[in-house]
Amino acid sequence: MDFAHQLVQQLINGVSLGSIYALIALGYTMIYGIIKLINFAHGDVYMVGAYIGFAAVTIGNLPIFPALLISMALTACLGMLIERIAYKPLRHAPRISLLITAIGVSFFLEYASMYFVTPTPRTFPDTSLNFAFSVAGFVVNGQQLLIFGITIVLMALLTYIVQKTKLGKAMRAASFDTETAQLMGVDSDRIISMTFCIGSALAAAAGVLVGIYYNTIDPLMGIMPGVKAFVAAVLGGIGILPGAVVGGIVLGVVEALVAGFLSSTFRDAAAFAILILVLLFKPTGLFGKNTNEKV
Amino acid sequence: MVMLVFGLILYGALQTMISTKIIGSFWELNIILICVNIILSASLNLINGYTGQFSLGHAGFMAVGAYVGVVATVKFGLPLIVALILGAIAAGFLGFLIGLPTLRLRGDYLAIATLGLGEIVRIVIMNIDYVGGAAGFKGIPHLTNFTWVFMTMLVTLFFIKNFANSSHGRACIAIRENEIAAEAMGVNTTKYKVMAFTLGAAFAGVAGGLFAHQFYLISPTSFTFMASFNYLIMVVMGGLGSITGSIAGAFVVTFISAALASFPEVRMIIYALALILMMFYRPQGLFGYMELTNVAPIKKFLDKVSGVKEVST
Numbered sequence: 119m120d121f122a123h124q125l126v127q128q129l130i131n132g133v134s135l136g137s138i139y140a141l142i143a144l145g146y147t148m149i150y151g152i153i154k155l156i157n158f159a160h161g162d163v164y165m166v167g168a169y170i171g172f173a174a175v176t177i178g179n180l181p182i183f184p185a186l187l188i189s190m191a192l193t194a195c196l197g198m199l200i201e202r203i204a205y206k207p208l209r210h211a212p213r214i215s216l217l218i219t220a221i222g223v224s225f226f227l228e229y230a231s232m233y234f235v236t237p238t239p240r241t242f243p244d245t246s247l248n249f250a251f252s253v254a255g256f257v258v259n260g261q262q263l264l265i266f267g268i269t270i271v272l273m274a275l276l277t278y279i280v281q282k283t284k285l286g287k288a289m290r291a292a293s294f295d296t297e298t299a300q301l302m303g304v305d306s307d308r309i310i311s312m313t314f315c316i317g318s319a320l321a322a323a324a325g326v327l328v329g330i331y332y333n334t335i336d337p338l339m340g341i342m343p344g345v346k347a348f349v350a351a352v353l354g355g356i357g358i359l360p361g362a363v364v365g366g367i368v369l370g371v372v373e374a375l376v377a378g379f380l381s382s383t384f385r386d387a388a389a390f391a392i393l394i395l396v397l398l399f400k401p402t403g404l405f406g407k408n409t410n411e412k413v
Numbered sequence: 414m415v416m417l418v419f420g421l422i423l424y425g426a427l428q429t430m431i432s433t434k435i436i437g438s439f440w441e442l443n444i445i446l447i448c449v450n451i452i453l454s455a456s457l458n459l460i461n462g463y464t465g466q467f468s469l470g471h472a473g474f475m476a477v478g479a480y481v482g483v484v485a486t487v488k489f490g491l492p493l494i495v496a497l498i499l500g501a502i503a504a505g506f507l508g509f510l511i512g513l514p515t516l517r518l519r520g521d522y523l524a525i526a527t528l529g530l531g532e533i534v535r536i537v538i539m540n541i542d543y544v545g546g547a548a549g550f551k552g553i554p555h556l557t558n559f560t561w562v563f564m565t566m567l568v569t570l571f572f573i574k575n576f577a578n579s580s581h582g583r584a585c586i587a588i589r590e591n592e593i594a595a596e597a598m599g600v601n602t603t604k605y606k607v608m609a610f611t612l613g614a615a616f617a618g619v620a621g622g623l624f625a626h627q628f629y630l631i632s633p634t635s636f637t638f639m640a641s642f643n644y645l646i647m648v649v650m651g652g653l654g655s656i657t658g659s660i661a662g663a664f665v666v667t668f669i670s671a672a673l674a675s676f677p678e679v680r681m682i683i684y685a686l687a688l689i690l691m692m693f694y695r696p697q698g699l700f701g702y703m704e705l706t707n708v709a710p711i712k713k714f715l716d717k718v719s720g721v722k723e724v725s726t
Contacts, residue, residue: 207693217524348525384536393526397515398514
């Protein structure tokens with residue numbers, strides 16, 4: 119149990135936590151890329167996803183994979199609904215109105231779910247994943263394997279959608295320049311709606327995975343991961359999909375290392391310190407390109 | 414001048430009602446809270462409304478003021494006024510330090526950077542055992558009363574109003590309207606942005622000191638970014654760039670949460686819905702850029718009282 123061993127172990131923990139951040143950060147970065155909104159409600163969408171997964175497993179008695187799919191589907195609908203009701207009427211409003219609305223939606227989701235499911239944390243039932251095995255002395259448990267597996271599958275799927283399909287092409291075009299894309303015949307309202315759909319589904323997957331990983335969910339669980347996932351998105355370069363993944367994983371690893379070697383109370387500070395450093399030295403993020411401001 | 418007289422009359426009326434127990438202790442507490450929140454929203458308005466720099470870290474500055482203030486009174490036995498001034502200096506200095514590098518950032522990036530800084534301040538305080546760490550600072554003497562809070566609020570409002578109407582304030586407004594144009598017209602944008610940020614932070618520190626000496630106990634959980642959101646909502650609800658708006662916003666938000674205190678479950682839901690509907694139907698806030706003193710009949714009355722002759726055209 120020397121330093122190197124502990125380091126590798128913390129890296130494993132960090133990457134699994136980072137995968138979760140990456141899944142949430144993807145939604146943030148896609149939404150920001152397309153409508154330039156810091157969707158503060160995204161963390162709460164992730165929380166709702168966790169609760170839907172929880173309901174599917176406990177009330178519906180479903181195994182974990184169908185529960186995950188149901189949660190992703192329903193949360194995707196929720197995401198589209200939020201966009202349709204709260205953000206679409208403000209498409210041409212000042213940015214600050216949109217931001218305040220996002221904060222309002224975030225409060226609404228938090229406290230409405232608190233009203234319906236009570237503030238007491240719920241314990242996720244056993245998922246028959248509570249095995250752990252060691253590879254060369256490093257412990258990897260079933261939940262972590264599940265997180266790695268699902269994250270990789272979802273990211274492959276997302277890459278396919280964004281790079282190979284017509285929808286993905288339209289999304290990339292709209293995110294590059296919405297007005298020009300519209301002139302080229304892209305229905306931007308539909309694309310924005312689909313972006314919220316995909317982003318929310320990814321957040322729901324992250325929510326269910328966190329429920330399985332940490333075993334407990336509560337109505338305010340989305341606040342911190344939501345903000346941190348935004349940090350991850352900024353770190354990777356906002357609007358850039360691979361950037362969000364790398365940012366999420368870097369953030370998870372740094373947090374695990376800080377928690378493992380310094381003190382767990384400084385875990386949250388580490389994320390924000392990274393944020394400030396990135397913003398000061400490379401505000402466009404690791405993968406971002408510098409653009410000149412036009413007058 | 415006239416507004417000062419009105420302020421003093423309002424103070425007299427409220428003070429009489431408090432001392433004759435017409436206003437019970439619950440509402441007395443809430444009036445004090447409203448005054449503290451007015452200081453916070455007016456000072457945030459200086460940054461967000463007048464200068465157009467989007468800050469989400471106001472609770473962090475408030476926390477610095479609160480903790481410096483209580484250390485001054487509890488550990489060093491200084492009087493409240495000194496504690497408030499020290500808190501203001503500390504928060505203002507921090508605002509200056511943070512403002513210099515971060516104000517280069519624009520829009521959303523600045524918002525998220527200030528949010529991060531506010532959180533870092535809170536986490537650092539949480540890890541200082543000298544001030545009680547995560548459990549909070551206990552045993553703070555109850556030094557704040559209605560008079561203190563109201564008078565500090567008046568001073569703050571007058572300062573911010575005069576600042577906004579001075580040449581510095583006009584430079585800030587120019588930056589809000591168009592930073593590049595302001596720079597082209599010779600406004601030193603960095604200087605004025607940092608100035609507004611520092612002053613806003615300093616007044617948040619004062620509010621923090623008053624807040625701390627009212628509640629016997631402060632803990633880092635009172636200063637999360639959710640609190641910053643709350644002050645931002647007050648400013649936006651009242652109207653960015655209007656002092657009257659800040660007063661109204663702080664009053665409405667505090668009053669609603671106090672009035673709905675008996676229904677804690679639905680309180681935040683109503684609050685959230687009110688916020689969203691407000692953005693749909695009146696995104697500029699209750700007052701927009703308008704001041705109550707500029708509404709035609711009131712302006713006429715004020716001019717009459719203060720003896721300004723109306724210029725006939």
